[in-house]
Amino acid sequence: MNKSEKEAIIADVADKASRASAMYFADFSGITVAEETELRREFRKSGIEYTVVKNTLAQKALERVTGYDRVYDKLAGPTGIAFSYDDAIVPAKILKKFADKTGKMKLKVAVVEKQIFDGTRLDELAKLPSRKELIASILGSLQSPVSGIVGAVNAVMRDLVAVIDAIEKKKAQAA
Numbered sequence: 001m002n003k004s005e006k007e008a009i010i011a012d013v014a015d016k017a018s019r020a021s022a023m024y025f026a027d028f029s030g031i032t033v034a035e036e037t038e039l040r041r042e043f044r045k046s047g048i049e050y051t052v053v054k055n056t057l058a059q060k061a062l063e064r065v066t067g068y069d070r071v072y073d074k075l076a077g078p079t080g081i082a083f084s085y086d087d088a089i090v091p092a093k094i095l096k097k098f099a100d101k102t103g104k105m106k107l108k109v110a111v112v113e114k115q116i117f118d119g120t121r122l123d124e125l126a127k128l129p130s131r132k133e134l135i136a137s138i139l140g141s142l143q144s145p146v147s148g149i150v151g152a153v154n155a156v157m158r159d160l161v162a163v164i165d166a167i168e169k170k171k172a173q174a175a
Contacts, residue, residue: 025110026107047084099122
């Protein structure tokens with residue numbers, strides 16, 4: 001690999017790191033090609049970019065994007081990096097599912113919204129609700145009072161119709 005190729009990789013990783021809301025650095029040693037392909041497919045379906053890059057090039061790229069000093073010491077051995085731009089929690093869920101299934105993938109470190117988490121906290125990160133789950137929860141909470149108001153208005157209208165009907169029956173009996 002010549003110097004210009006290395007520089008292109010460094011620039012690409014630095015660009016991805018600057019745009020990402022989360023980065024997950026994982027040790028992929030022992031994973032078969034089929035398992036790697038399956039993992040990449042899962043990431044792709046969720047809009048997550050996954051790349052394998054030399055640790056020295058990854059460190060040089062992270063040096064261009066400040067705030068990742070505590071990640072450097074974790075860059076040892078085979079490293080795959082998952083970049084998430086929209087939902088910071090989805091990669092944790094995918095990695096957790098994959099690690100449980102194969103028993104091979106290990107999270108080295110995760111950077112979520114500029115917060116650095118040790119690889120041992122994958123279970124905690126995977127249990128957090130994803131962006132879609134949070135939005136659904138908020139919409140459900142917002143919709144609940146609205147449906148209560150609609151029910152109350154309908155009940156008042158129903159009661160009003162019942163009262164008018166009762167008055168009409170009384171007048172019919174009186175006549």
